[in-house]
Amino acid sequence: MKLYIYEGCPFCVRARMIFGLKNLPVELVILQQDDDLPVKLVGKKTVPILETDHGQVMPESLDIVSYVDGLSGQPLLTDQVRPAVQAWADKMGYVFQLYIPRSVELNLPEHQSPSAKRYYIESKTERFGDFAGLMAQTPELVAQVDQDLAELEGLMLGQGSLNQGLSLEDILVFPTLRSLTAVKGLSFPAKLQAYVEDMSKRTGVALFSGQAI
Ligand SMILES: N[C@@H](CCC(=O)N[C@@H](CS)C(=O)NCC(=O)O)C(=O)O
Missing domain, CATH: 3.40.30.10 (Glutaredoxin)
Structure with a gap:
């Protein structure tokens, strides 16, 4: 595939x-x-x-x-999503405002050609506003993220998973946390930090922590 x-x-x-x-x-x-x-x-x-x-x-x-x-044998994920976790995932759309202006500085392979990078900057600027303006909002946005991460940690029931076992909740939440690892100066509460690192290893999806901006 x-x-x-x-x-x-x-x-x-x-x-x-x-x-x-x-x-x-x-x-x-x-x-x-x-x-x-x-x-x-x-x-x-x-x-x-x-x-x-x-x-x-x-x-x-x-x-x-x-x-x-559903492909091979037993499904791994339960499709239960607690309403509080769904609400958390839904409200985190604002993370794009932190992530998008940083993503062009991360040397991502999809921005390798000059025309690809230009396309990204133009289309995202049209939708989210200019990148310098987004970067300037960092302090307020990070303060909001700090609160929201503390709330999420309070919803964690497992160690390698948000609920007691792997579920759709992990699919909804981990990608946002991974995007947040591109933000310098943002610290995850301890349990969430361990979760993000473990999930990165298990999924093979690298974090941006080493190049945070
Ligand atoms: N509902 C879609 C949303 C996918 C989506 O928004 N993908 C973005 C990239 S993060 C995209 O393809 N945007 C068009 C583009 O950038 O070319 C899904 O869950 O797969």
Whole structure:
């Protein structure tokens, strides 16, 4: 199977997680940000896209997770999501305001060609505002994240998982935490820090901690 992704895309992290957690092989294909292959494959400019060995193509991260989890024998994830965790995931959209201006500085493979980087900056500036302005909001946003991380830690019931075992909650939450590792000066509460590091190892999704900005 092939998974078309951008390295920095949190929705792609969802799809990568299920392969890593189930220890299933997958060929990761990292597209340039301005590649229109997704339009050819699924009719819209989006990643992740899964291409099965039979040539079936599937967009939508959560559909991919559910398909892959159902593939071999016993599903790994329970699909229970506690309302408080869903509410937490829903309100964290503002993390993009911290992550997007930093992501262009992370040497991500999807920004390798000058036209890809230009496309990313132009399309995200149009949607989120100019990057210098976003960076200037860092102190207020980090203060909000600090509160929200403390709340999330209070919802942790497991060690390698948010609920007592692996569930859809991990798929909804870990990608946001991974994006936050790109933010310098932000510290995760101890239990969450251990969770993020463990999940990174188990899924093969690298964190940005070493290059935080
Ligand atoms: N609902 C979709 C959302 C996917 C999504 O928004 N992906 C972004 C990248 S993070 C994207 O492909 N944007 C278009 C582009 O950047 O070319 C899913 O969960 O798979």
